[in-house]
Amino acid sequence: MISPFVELRRRLHQIPEPGFQEFKTQRLLLDELAKLPQERLAIRTWRTGILVRIAGTQPSRRFGYRTDMDGLPIAEQTTLPFPSTHPGYMHACGHDMHMAIAMGIVTEFASTPMKDDLIVLFQPAEEGPGGALPMLGADELQDWMPEQIVGLHIAPEYPVGTVATKPGILFANTSELFIDLTGKGGHAAYPHRANDMVVAAAQLVGQLQTIVARNVDPLDSAVITVGKIEGGTKQNIIAETARLEGTIRTLSAQSMELVKGRIEAIVRGIEQSFECKAAIDYGSNYRQVYNDPALTGEFMDWLRGENEYTGVRLVECTEAMTGEDFGYFLERIPGFMFWFGVDTPYGLHHSRIEPNEDAIEAAISTVTRYLRWKSGE
Numbered sequence: 062m063i064s065p066f067v068e069l070r071r072r073l074h075q076i077p078e079p080g081f082q083e084f085k086t087q088r089l090l091l092d093e094l095a096k097l098p099q100e101r102l103a104i105r106t107w108r109t110g111i112l113v114r115i116a117g118t119q120p121s122r123r124f125g126y127r128t129d130m131d132g133l134p135i136a137e138q139t140t141l142p143f144p145s146t147h148p149g150y151m152h153a154c155g156h157d158m159h160m161a162i163a164m165g166i167v168t169e170f171a172s173t174p175m176k177d178d179l180i181v182l183f184q185p186a187e188e189g190p191g192g193a194l195p196m197l198g199a200d201e202l203q204d205w206m207p208e209q210i211v212g213l214h215i216a217p218e219y220p221v222g223t224v225a226t227k228p229g230i231l232f233a234n235t236s237e238l239f240i241d242l243t244g245k246g247g248h249a250a251y252p253h254r255a256n257d258m259v260v261a262a263a264q265l266v267g268q269l270q271t272i273v274a275r276n277v278d279p280l281d282s283a284v285i286t287v288g289k290i291e292g293g294t295k296q297n298i299i300a301e302t303a304r305l306e307g308t309i310r311t312l313s314a315q316s317m318e319l320v321k322g323r324i325e326a327i328v329r330g331i332e333q334s335f336e337c338k339a340a341i342d343y344g345s346n347y348r349q350v351y352n353d354p355a356l357t358g359e360f361m362d363w364l365r366g367e368n369e370y371t372g373v374r375l376v377e378c379t380e381a382m383t384g385e386d387f388g389y390f391l392e393r394i395p396g397f398m399f400w401f402g403v404d405t406p407y408g409l410h411h412s413r414i415e416p417n418e419d420a421i422e423a424a425i426s427t428v429t430r431y432l433r434w435k436s437g438e
């Protein structure tokens with residue numbers, strides 16, 4: 062028989078929604094929460110997010126667990142019999158898996174509580190514009206603020222049953238990047254009477270790549286990815302405007318400042334050489350995911366000891382250039398994030414990613430066992 066949390070994941074997979082528009086997702090989760098034993102549950106909503114408190118039997122501490130909720134603007138190309146029903150949108154970063162796991166954790170403690178209180182946060186808008194920072198400031202969270210927090214992210218590259226993490230920095234600092242170029246349009250046959258923003262955009266993309274290659278310390282790490290370019294209207298019209306959309310990743314906060322300074326200098330150069338106007342917008346910025354060294358070390362030691370019961374394999378991984386607004390939680394609350402293997406050949410943000418659903422029960426078991434242990438059981 063299929064696990065209820067696998068079944069829930071499939072229903073969530075069919076309704077991916079953009080950040081802060083997770084209306085159907087929130088409704089579905091609230092309906093599922095309403096089916097649970099209510100004696101120990103308190104439920105609050107905040108925008109499209111949900112906060113759940115599960116009262117412990119003898120609480121002296123408040124633990125936290127966080128999941129994200131939003132989908133991505135990707136047209137699904139999986140072979141799954143339960144594909145997205147929202148054209149052009151897909152759960153391609155595993156947030157459907159994350160929510161099903163979080164619901165499994167709530168379900169376990171709602172029927173068999175631990176000693177301490179648990180706050181489970183369903184947080185919107187991780188992919189952007191970022192729900193963690195405003196959720197941390199929300200009135201609904203203040204009197205439920207956890208004293209320690211945990212979150213996980215699916216990892217396509219590891220077999221099911223693998224936990225990968227490390228103390229200290231796990232994910233990079235991020236900043237979105239939007240650059241609008243405005244020149245002078247015209248007839249394709251008269252380039253000398255126009256300022257072509259397609260050519261300017263092409264030059265700019267190439268020059269941006271020199272920042273990582275030539276300005277960032279090779280022993281540090283940075284990424285500039287331009288994921289989208291828009292410009293022009295027709296093949297025989299010189300484009301008056303072009304727009305680049307991208308993201309910046311750096312391991313150190315100092316490198317983020319350096320990269321932004323270099324972007325601004327290069328964009329000023331493009332303005333001069335193409336006699337155009339350029340506007341830069343950095344969109345949303347996420348703090349690095351910095352795992353509390355003591356708590357992460359303790360979790361890793363616990364996992365090594367648990368191995369014979371859970372079969373979970375621990376990998377001490379290196380840091381990744383992914384971003385996560387969970388970094389804002391970790392800036393304020395001690396805790397950690399870890400990768401959980403889902404064993405699929407396609408990576409995160411790929412239209413064909415098909416996480417192995419066996420990971421759902423394995424992750425629920427790992428997290429609930431860990432929280433019970435932390436709670437002194």
Ligand SMILES: CC(=O)N[C@@H](CCC[C@H](N)C(=O)O)C(=O)O
Nearest residue numbers: 188189235236237308383384385
């Ligand atoms: C885990 C993951 O894939 N997170 C996203 C976070 C995106 C942050 C922001 N919208 C940006 O693009 O900078 C990622 O792309 O790493």
